[in-house]
Amino acid sequence: MESLKRRLMLTGAFIVFFPMLITIGALYITGALKTPVLLAVAGGAIVGLAAALLAVEKIMASAVKLNSAVEKISKGETVKIVGADRTDYFYLIIENLNQMINNCDSFKKDIGTVMDSLINGDCTFNVNLSQYDGNYRVALEKIIESCKKVNEPLSVMNGVIDKVSKGDITSERINVETRGAMTSLKNNTNSLLNTIDNLLNEVKVVCIATIFEGKLDKRANVSLFSGRWARLATGINDIVNTFVKPLTLSSDYITSISCGNIPAKITEEYKGDFNILKNSFNLCIGNLQSMIKEVNDLTHAAADGNLKKRGNADKYEGAYREIISGINQTLDSVINPVSKMNEYLVQLSKGEIAGKIEDDCKGDFCELKDSLNKLITTLDNLLNEVKVVCIATIFEGHIDKRANVSLFSGRWAKLASGINDLINAFANPLKMSASYITQIGSGTIPPVITEEYKGDFNLIKNSFNSCIGNLNNLTVEVEALTHAATDGKLKVRGNADKFEGVYREIIVEINSTLDAIVNPLNVAADYVAKISRGEVSEKITAEYKGDFNDIKLNLNSLINTVDTMLGEIKTICIAVIFEGKLDKRTSVSQFSGRWAKLASGINDIVNSLVNPLKVSSDYLLKISHGEIPSKITEEYKGDFNEIKSSINTCLDTLTSLIITDGGAALQAAADKDLTARVKKTYSGLYDKMKENINSLIENLEEMFKNIGANAENVSSSSSQISKGAQSLAQGASEQASALEEVSSSLHQMNSMARQNAANAKEGQNLTTSARSSTERGVDSMKKMSVAINQIKDSSNNTAKILKTIDEIAFQTNLLALNAAVEAARAGDAGKGFAVVADEVRNLAMRSAEAAKNTARMIEESVKYANNGVGINEEVMKNLDEINGQVKKVNEFMSEISAASEQQSEGINQINTAVAQMNQVTQQNAAYSEESASASQELTYQADQMKNMILQFKLSSVKTRVMNGGFDYNSAPGYNRRPIIQPIAPPAAHAPHMKKDFGEYENYQASSKSIEADPKKVIPFEDDTNVLHEF
Amino acid sequence: MEYISAKLSxxxxxxxxxxxxxxxxxxxxxxxxxxxxxxxxKRLNELKLQSYDAYLKYLSGDESGYELLQLIDVITTNVTSFFREMHHFDYIRERILPEYRIKSEKIRVWSAGCSSGEEPYSMAVLLFEEIGNLMLRDVKILATDISTNILTKAKEGVYDKQLVNGVPKMLLNKYFDAFTDRDEYGRTLYNFKVKSDIxxxxxxxxxxxxxxxxxxxxFKIIFCRNVMIYFDKKTQEKLVGKYHALLETGGHLFIGHxxxxxxxxHSFKYVQPGVYLKC
Structure with a gap:
């Protein structure tokens, strides 16, 4: 439809504009439209119309878009209108619509959020109200408010119910302002809470009554509840009832059982589990009865001392069987430890506080053992305390001494403090008694006690007083007896009649005692005297009665004891002295009382002998193991002290020799200090050892000094050798150089001599050829002489011819004169003839002249020829002389040649000798190089040795510090490689080299660095192949 | 011919x-x-040079390196003789060789600084005498020297009668061929040539x-006798270390008296003067 519209519009526009254009064009073409204004108006109208058409089309498109959006909104869809741009005609409307759609969308979302929160019980309602205005905001606020109203009581109730569900039923009730249905909900909830609370309280009361207070009669008050709650309460009461009855019965039975009464079996009827319980009880009662019998039997057996009796477990089943066998096992496990414990207890009961129990025990016995041990310890402590107190009070009379209660705990502490109290209770009367007794003891009968005491102490007081009275009397009587006895009147007896009761008895007793004593006393005295004299006599066999029998028996046992003692001592003597068994002791247990002390005294003596011996032995063993133990510090006396001090002296000596003095010296030597010596004075072998150590160190020192000195000498000598070898090497080099020059000169001389010989030979040849030349010269001279003579002859002949010519010229002249005359005669005709005649006459004249000259010349020639002949003869004479001399030169030359050859030969021989010398010199150079190297090594090693020696501290050697090793640069005569500094190392020096050689670069156009790669320099392909073979 | 008497500065x-x-x-x-x-x-004369300065220039200009060799040749001292320091050869005969009469172990000896060859030839003679025909055994003696001239002479193995004075007559007859020769002046020379086996x-x-x-x-034996005296201590130490490395354990180094x-x-064990053992 849209496109149809557009098309229609376009068609319309076309229909309107096309004819218009045609018209305008036609008008224009036909010239009707002449004015451009008109044309412009027409164009403007067309354009305006087109624009209007386009605008209409756009508006229609916007309207369509808007329409569809509104349609969607009306259907509840919140779709944004898209494609709205500012060019749209309804832009603002679209924008507002979009805004509205947004708001609706957001509002919908927020309502959703609120509802979701409500459903989830969350009343925070996380909604931003500020983004809304107007009605939106009001609506949302209302919704949230009403939600909150509903939620508030609910959450309070929820909190309370939550607490209840967690068992926390407090008095707290729901107390929120509610309305309508909410109020009723609140009230119901509260009443439920009350009921639960009451019920719980009742249950609690019942529970407390039954469980904690044992009041099984307590029941819940059902009347407090109604409906089902009342039934629940009743139910609870029923349950309690059901349990309580059998429980009471059970309780009775158990009480009976626990009281030791086995009740009769239960006969009442019970149901279900209670019946089972009843049966169980009955079974239990049966078993218990049987078991009690069993246990009774066992107890009886145990009471009869029959500890081996055990229960018959086979009679029982299950736990009872286990009980009986348990009892049996218990008995087993008890009786052993018990008997052990018993022993201890017996010992304890006898007051013998034995050592602690060491036996292995298990379980409770272990505890028992520990307890016993603790008990023993405590008893021990207590006894000690008591002993201390006893000693203090009884023996030392310190009545103020008390047991130290703080040492004990619990009942023991009470016991201790009880003892203290007891002592306290006694102490005062005792002190008083003591002072009385002291007085009585000191012979002073004190006055009657007048102080008031109570109870027993009063009785004591009275007794004391009566005692004092009796004593006074008794003293008198006894004094009398004593006097008698002192006087040796053994027959005087006391007067018993003076006294009553005990005192009378005393006197009677004294009397009878005196009677009874005197006789056996004599016998006993006799025996004792014997024993004291060491005469261990026969046992007393006479019969005595009562105490005397005791005395007799005691004496016999004394005799026995003495015998045993002697035997023991003998045994120990043999064991210790002869058999070396130092552990042998007397068996103290054989003896009692003082004898035991004697025996243990003997043991002590042996111990005091053996201990030092053992200590000595230990020390000697330690020393033999290389250990020097610390000195004996224990105190010994007498000879033992001497042994001790001997051992200590020995230790001192050893310590000194091995550690402080001798050891230190050796250690110093080991640390390279040879100046230390063993200094202290020793005796015997130790002195010898000291001397040996000292002489060892001295010898070492001496040797090192010598080595040091020798090394010094070697070093200096080898330096000299090195120097010498260096100069030798240099000398050899120079010699080689000189020899090289000599050799070269000789070569030159040789070649010169050879040259000379050759030249001489050449000269000889030349002279030979010179001789033949001169001889040929003489021949030529002779031939020349002949030739000259022939010239002379021919000259003479010519002179003759010239005379003829002269004669002819004269005649001719005459003829010419004659002719002239004749011509003159002839006149004019003769005139020409006259001229010829004149000419002929001139010619004749000149001929005559020439002939004259020639004749003169020939004469000269002849003269010269004659001269020539003379000279020729002279030359020939000279030539002959030359010939003779050349002969002589030739002879000299041959002599020279021979001599030169001889000279060359001689030079050759010299050259060979020089070559040999050169070789020797080369060898010398090499050898001197080698010896220089060797002597340097020697110097180095000598210095090494010196340095080693210098590490030792020697008494009289100047310590010269060598700074480690041999310094090649400062070594005398050593100039091995100073050039390394300016030249080497090559790599670093290379640029320098190049630069240096750079100055030669102009020498040759293609010149390169002299530092060519050595591998390039030496392109020996086959060399590389050979090397690769290896 | 003019003798050059140049001064060396x-x-x-x-x-x-x-x-x-x-x-x-x-x-x-x-x-x-x-x-x-x-x-x-000698060199100056041979090269017709007038001064040592000129010689040094010649030396630096000689690219072949030949003159350097000549310089070394004339400078080195070559003094040796047959069986020089006999006690070393006695030691070898008595203490080293006996076991190799039976053992056919290979034997390698190096005479470092062999000079004109007397030392290695003496050793070869000793080996022949003591363990028989060396042709049947793997025995080799390496003889090296720095001087090429002296090596040429050594390789020839020809010695004047005076030079073989130290060789016992019996050995001389056994291991040398006597022959006569004439010197440049036509004199008769009595020479001895070491036999080819040796x-x-x-x-x-x-x-x-x-x-x-x-x-x-x-090597079992290395001779380096009277060579190291021409070296300084540092060089000696380096050389001795290298000899030690090249010797087998139990091998001997012999140095001059x-x-x-x-x-x-060094790491050698001293045995007796001039004799050292590698342990």
Whole structure:
């Protein structure tokens, strides 16, 4: 439809504009439209119309878009209108619509959020109200408010119910302002809470009554509840009832059982589990009865001392069987430890506080053992305390001494403090008694006690007083007896009649005692005297009665004891002295009382002998193991002290020799200090050892000094050798150089001599050829002489011819004169003839002249020829002389040649000798190089040795510090490689080299660095192949 | 023919000694100036050069490197003899070779600094004497020197009668061919040529000890006697380390009687003077 519209519009526009254009064009073409204004108006109208058409089309498109959006909104869809741009005609409307759609969308979302929160019980309602205005905001606020109203009581109730569900039923009730249905909900909830609370309280009361207070009669008050709650309460009461009855019965039975009464079996009827319980009880009662019998039997057996009796477990089943066998096992496990414990207890009961129990025990016995041990310890402590107190009070009379209660705990502490109290209770009367007794003891009968005491102490007081009275009397009587006895009147007896009761008895007793004593006393005295004299006599066999029998028996046992003692001592003597068994002791247990002390005294003596011996032995063993133990510090006396001090002296000596003095010296030597010596004075072998150590160190020192000195000498000598070898090497080099020059000169001389010989030979040849030349010269001279003579002859002949010519010229002249005359005669005709005649006459004249000259010349020639002949003869004479001399030169030359050859030969021989010398010199150079190297090594090693020696501290050697090793640069005569500094190392020096050689670069156009790669320099392909073979 | 008596200036001497040190590690002290002068005079004469300056120019212009070799040849001292330091050969005979009479293990010996060949030939003679025909065994002696001239002479294996003085007559007859020759003046020379069997076990090659060694080793014996005295301590130490690496375990290094490894650090075990063992 849209496109149809557009098309229609376009068609319309076309229909309107096309004819218009045609018209305008036609008008224009036909010239009707002449004015451009008109044309412009027409164009403007067309354009305006087109624009209007386009605008209409756009508006229609916007309207369509808007329409569809509104349609969607009306259907509840919140779709944004898209494609709205500012060019749209309804832009603002679209924008507002979009805004509205947004708001609706957001509002919908927020309502959703609120509802979701409500459903989830969350009343925070996380909604931003500020983004809304107007009605939106009001609506949302209302919704949230009403939600909150509903939620508030609910959450309070929820909190309370939550607490209840967690068992926390407090008095707290729901107390929120509610309305309508909410109020009723609140009230119901509260009443439920009350009921639960009451019920719980009742249950609690019942529970407390039954469980904690044992009041099984307590029941819940059902009347407090109604409906089902009342039934629940009743139910609870029923349950309690059901349990309580059998429980009471059970309780009775158990009480009976626990009281030791086995009740009769239960006969009442019970149901279900209670019946089972009843049966169980009955079974239990049966078993218990049987078991009690069993246990009774066992107890009886145990009471009869029959500890081996055990229960018959086979009679029982299950736990009872286990009980009986348990009892049996218990008995087993008890009786052993018990008997052990018993022993201890017996010992304890006898007051013998034995050592602690060491036996292995298990379980409770272990505890028992520990307890016993603790008990023993405590008893021990207590006894000690008591002993201390006893000693203090009884023996030392310190009545103020008390047991130290703080040492004990619990009942023991009470016991201790009880003892203290007891002592306290006694102490005062005792002190008083003591002072009385002291007085009585000191012979002073004190006055009657007048102080008031109570109870027993009063009785004591009275007794004391009566005692004092009796004593006074008794003293008198006894004094009398004593006097008698002192006087040796053994027959005087006391007067018993003076006294009553005990005192009378005393006197009677004294009397009878005196009677009874005197006789056996004599016998006993006799025996004792014997024993004291060491005469261990026969046992007393006479019969005595009562105490005397005791005395007799005691004496016999004394005799026995003495015998045993002697035997023991003998045994120990043999064991210790002869058999070396130092552990042998007397068996103290054989003896009692003082004898035991004697025996243990003997043991002590042996111990005091053996201990030092053992200590000595230990020390000697330690020393033999290389250990020097610390000195004996224990105190010994007498000879033992001497042994001790001997051992200590020995230790001192050893310590000194091995550690402080001798050891230190050796250690110093080991640390390279040879100046230390063993200094202290020793005796015997130790002195010898000291001397040996000292002489060892001295010898070492001496040797090192010598080595040091020798090394010094070697070093200096080898330096000299090195120097010498260096100069030798240099000398050899120079010699080689000189020899090289000599050799070269000789070569030159040789070649010169050879040259000379050759030249001489050449000269000889030349002279030979010179001789033949001169001889040929003489021949030529002779031939020349002949030739000259022939010239002379021919000259003479010519002179003759010239005379003829002269004669002819004269005649001719005459003829010419004659002719002239004749011509003159002839006149004019003769005139020409006259001229010829004149000419002929001139010619004749000149001929005559020439002939004259020639004749003169020939004469000269002849003269010269004659001269020539003379000279020729002279030359020939000279030539002959030359010939003779050349002969002589030739002879000299041959002599020279021979001599030169001889000279060359001689030079050759010299050259060979020089070559040999050169070789020797080369060898010398090499050898001197080698010896220089060797002597340097020697110097180095000598210095090494010196340095080693210098590490030792020697008494009289100047310590010269060598700074480690041999310094090649400062070594005398050593100039091995100073050039390394300016030249080497090559790599670093290379640029320098190049630069240096750079100055030669102009020498040759293609010149390169002299530092060519050595591998390039030496392109020996086959060399590389050979090397690769290896 | 004119003899050249050019003077060697200190500067020129320093240049030459620096060059020699960088080329072959031989250290020429200032005491060697006369020696250098004398030995280089030969070269100057041969090249018809008037001064050492001119010689240095010639040297730097010689691209072939031939003159450098000649320089090294004239500078190196070549003194050796047959069975020099006999105690070393005694040691080898008594302590090393006995077990190889039976074992047919391969034997590799290197004479480093062999000079005119007396040392490797002595070793070859000893091996022939002690373990028989080496042709049947895998035995090779490598003989190297820096001087090409002396190597040429060594390869020839021809020695003047005076030079074979140290060889026992019996061995001389057995392993040398005597022949006569004439010198340039026509005099008779009495020469001895090492027999081809001996020569065949000795392989000569030029090697500058300062350069890389292509050999893989391992050698049983290495001789480097009276060679290291021409080197400084640093170079000696480097060389001894390389010898150690090339020796087999239980192999021996022999150095000259005047030499000692005590002042340098090394891993050898000292056996007796000049004899060191790789453990």
């Amino acid at each position: 200190d500067y020129e001497f320093d240049r030459i000694s620096g060059l020699v040190y960088s080329l072959c590690g031989i250290s020429l002290g200032s005491g060697k100036k006369e020696l250098v002068t004398a030995r280089l005079a 020569r065949s076990v000795v392989r000569f090659a030029r090697l500058n000890l300062m350069e890389d060694w292509p050999m893989k080793g391992p 005047s030499e000692n490894l005590s002042s340098i650090s």
